[in-house]
Amino acid sequence: xxxxxxxxxxxxxxxxxxxxxxxxxxxxxxxxxxxxxxxxxxxxxxxxxxxxxxxxxxxxxxxxxxxxxxxxxxxxxxxxxxxxxxxxxxxxxxxxxxxxxxxxxxxxxxxxxxxxxxxxxxxxxxxxxxxxxxxxxxxxxxxxxxxxxxxxxxxxxxxxxxxxxxxxxxxxxxxxxxxxxxxxxxxxxxxxxxxxxxxxxxxxxxxxxxxxxxxxxxxxxxxxxxxxxxxxxxxxxxxxxxxxxxxxxxxxxxxxxxxxxxxxxxxxxxxxxxxxxxxxxxxxxxxxxxxxxxxxxxxxxxxxxxxxxxxxxxxxxxxxxxxxxxxxxxxxxxxxxxxxxxxxxxxxxxxxxxxxxxxxxxxxxxxxxxxxx
Numbered sequence: 436x437x438x439x440x441x442x443x444x445x446x447x448x449x450x451x452x453x454x455x456x457x458x459x460x461x462x463x464x465x466x467x468x469x470x471x472x473x474x475x476x477x478x479x480x481x482x483x484x485x486x487x488x489x490x491x492x493x494x495x496x497x498x499x500x501x502x503x504x505x506x507x508x509x510x511x512x513x514x515x516x517x518x519x520x521x522x523x524x525x526x527x528x529x530x531x532x533x534x535x536x537x538x539x540x541x542x543x544x545x546x547x548x549x550x551x552x553x554x555x556x557x558x559x560x561x562x563x564x565x566x567x568x569x570x571x572x573x574x575x576x577x578x579x580x581x582x583x584x585x586x587x588x589x590x591x592x593x594x595x596x597x598x599x600x601x602x603x604x605x606x607x608x609x610x611x612x613x614x615x616x617x618x619x620x621x622x623x624x625x626x627x628x629x630x631x632x633x634x635x636x637x638x639x640x641x642x643x644x645x646x647x648x649x650x651x652x653x654x655x656x657x658x659x660x661x662x663x664x665x666x667x668x669x670x671x672x673x674x675x676x677x678x679x680x681x682x683x684x685x686x687x688x689x690x691x692x693x694x695x696x697x698x699x700x701x702x703x704x705x706x707x708x709x710x711x712x713x714x715x716x717x718x719x720x721x722x723x724x725x726x727x728x729x730x731x732x733x734x735x736x737x738x739x740x741x742x743x744x745x746x747x748x749x750x751x752x753x754x755x756x757x758x759x760x761x762x763x764x765x766x767x768x769x770x771x772x773x774x775x776x777x778x779x780x781x782x783x784x785x786x787x788x789x790x791x792x793x794x795x796x797x798x799x800x801x802x803x804x805x806x807x808x
Contacts, residue, residue, distance in 0.1 A: 439536055442483045444511050444553070444560060448710035456546065461537040471527040471535070478516025478523060480539040488531030504639040506529065509748050511560075517543055522661045527788060570784045595767055598673060599630040606630075627671065631702065652777040654693040659732065659798075666703055667723060674721060685726035690732060692798050698774045705767040706736040706794045713740035715794060731780065731797035740785040751784055771796075 437459055439445045448456070460483075469484065474494060482489075488507055492500040503525055506512055512671055516523045517540045538546075547553055603626075609615060610623035664687050674681040680724045710721045726733040743751065752772040775782040777798045783794040 437579070440485055442509050442511055443680040444483070448550075448553070452550075456542075457536075458536070459538070459542050462537075463535045463537050465529040465533050465535070467529055467531050469529050471533075472513070472523050473526050474523055476523045478513065478519075478521060478540060480537050481511055481512045481517055481543050482527070483511045483536040483538070485536060487535040489533055490528045490530045491525050491650075492528065500526075514622045522542045534666060542656065544610070596634060599633050600675075600703075602673065603627050603630045611759070632697075632706070637667070640754045652695070654695055654778065656691045657694055657696055658689055659692050660687045660689040662694075662699070663725075663734075664705070666700060670704070670707055674711055676706065676772050677708075679714055679719040679721055682720060683706065684722050687725055688732065690727075690729060690800065692800070693731065694778055694798060695774075702774050702796065703736075705771050706796075709767065710736055710738035710794070713738050715740070727800070729800075731799055733795055733797050735793050735795045737787060737791055739791045741792060743784055743792045748784070752782065 439453055439460065445453060445456065463482075473487065484506055484509055487511075489512065490505050491512060493503055493554045495501045504548075510525055514522070515521075531601075531725065606623040606626040609753045610620045610627075611617065614618075615623075618665060671681045706722070707721055711719070714721075722735075722737045724735045724737070726735070752768050772782050775798075779799050780797040782794070784792060784794045789792055
C-alpha cells in the first residue's frame, strides 16, 4: 500500500524512512457502515486512509450523534488519543469500504522522537483541523442562536399583541349584538380604532428596535396632563379585566414637555400590564404617581406583587430577560428603555420595602429647545 506516501503527514519523509514505516504499519480494511473504533476505546494508534471515506462522529445526547468530519484518501485520524494517552473521544466509521494503514502508538511515538519535524507537521495539521471545526461550530452555533432569537421575538410579539386583540374582539362582539344601541356601537368602534392604532405603534416600535439606534427621533412640545389623563382612564377597564385596579396617587401635572405621545403610550401600556402580570392573585393594585423635581418629571408605576427577583435585577432591561412568566420575554422593557432614553430620560426599577415593585422613568422639564436625536 502507498497510503503513507500520499499522506499529508508523511509525504515529506525520505524514501528509506517511509519504506521502514511502511514495513511496521498494519493493513486493515473495513466494510461500509462498520466502526473502526468507538468513543472510550484506548488510543492504540494512528490510521491513514488509502482508499474510501471515513466519518468521525461524537455522541451529543443519548440517541443523537454529531458529525465532526469526513475524511478521504491521504487523510489520517486517531492522533489525538495517541498524543494525550487518553481514550478515544469520538467514533470512526467507514462510510464506504475503506483500506487503512494502522501505525501503533509505540511506533508513532518512536518516529516522532527521531523526527521533530514530523511532530511539527502533526501539530500544524491538528491545529488546522481544530480551526476548521471551530469555524463550523461557530457558524452552527450562530445559526442556532438566530433561530432561538426569532422564536423569542415571535413569542414577545404574541404576548404584546394579546391585550389589544382581546379588546378588539370583545368590542366587535358588543357592536354585533342585536340589542346594541348606536351609542354602544360608536363606543366599540372608538375602542377598536384606538387598539388598531396601538397595534400599529407597537409594530413600529418592534421594527425600530430591530433597526438599532441609528434612526432620528423627533419630539414636540405637548401637554403631559392632556396626554396621560385620558390614557390612564382608558386603561382602567383593561386592568380591571385582569382582576386588578388602577389608581392614581395624584393627577398628572400640566407641563409642556418635549415628547412623542404615541411612543410614550407604549411605555405606559407595557409597564402597567407588566405590573398586572406580576400580581398572581386577583385584587392586586397598580398605583401611578407623578413627582416633579428641579429637572425632571418622574412617573412611577407600583404594583403589589412579589417584587423583582434578585437574580434578574441587573438584567431587567436587557432584551429577552424575563422571570416567572409563561408568556413574554422581556423585550417590552428593552423597548421602553429605548423610548425613554430617546426622550433624554432614564428608566429604573426597584422593590418597595413593603412588597411589590416600582418602575420609574423620568422626562426632562423642557430644557431641550429642539428635537432630540
